Amino acid sequence: MSDHFDNVSVNKKANLYFxxxxxxxxxxxxxxxxxxxxxxxxxxxxxxxxxxxIMEINSGKCRIKLAGQSEWQSFEGGQRFDVAGNSSFEIETIETLDYVCHFG
Incomplete structure (x- = not known):
């Protein structure tokens, strides 16, 4: 995947969660x-x-557990994982995670 996006609108107000x-x-x-x-x-x-x-990880390390699964999976920069719609996932960030979330 590309390391930049062209021709986009950016919402300058940050979304703060948790x-x-x-x-x-x-x-x-x-x-x-x-x-x-x-x-x-x-x-x-x-x-x-x-x-x-689709959670694309630019840098950092994490473990995730998708809804309905009992096993944790590990991911790090350069990897990605898919999450179903109308679902959930637990994430444990081991190192600060820099990510892109692709919807749909």
């Missing part, structure tokens, strides 16, 4: 596609999804 443990900015492409760019500081959090998501 008392600032997750900070992101929403971007919208000319075709209406949306993504968020952000960081998750070392913590253990649970995210709920509406649309399906």
């Amino acid at each position: 008392d600032g443990k997750c900070v992101s900015h929403a971007i919208t492409f000319s075709d209406g596609t949306k993504k968020t760019l952000g960081v998750i500081f070392p913590s253990t959090l649970t995210f709920n999804t509406g649309a399906p998501e």
Whole structure:
């Protein structure tokens, strides 16, 4: 995947979740596609999804457990994982995670 995005609108107001443990900015492409760019500081959090998501990790390390699964999976910079829509996942960030979340 590319290391930059061209021709996007950026929401300059940050999205703050979990008392600032997750900070992101929403971007919208000319075709209406949306993504968020952000960081998750070392913590253990649970995210709920509406649309399906692809979490692309730019740097950092984490473990995730998808809804309905009992095993944790490890991921780090350069990897990605998929999350079903209308679902959830637990994430334990071991090192600050720099990520892109692709929706839909």
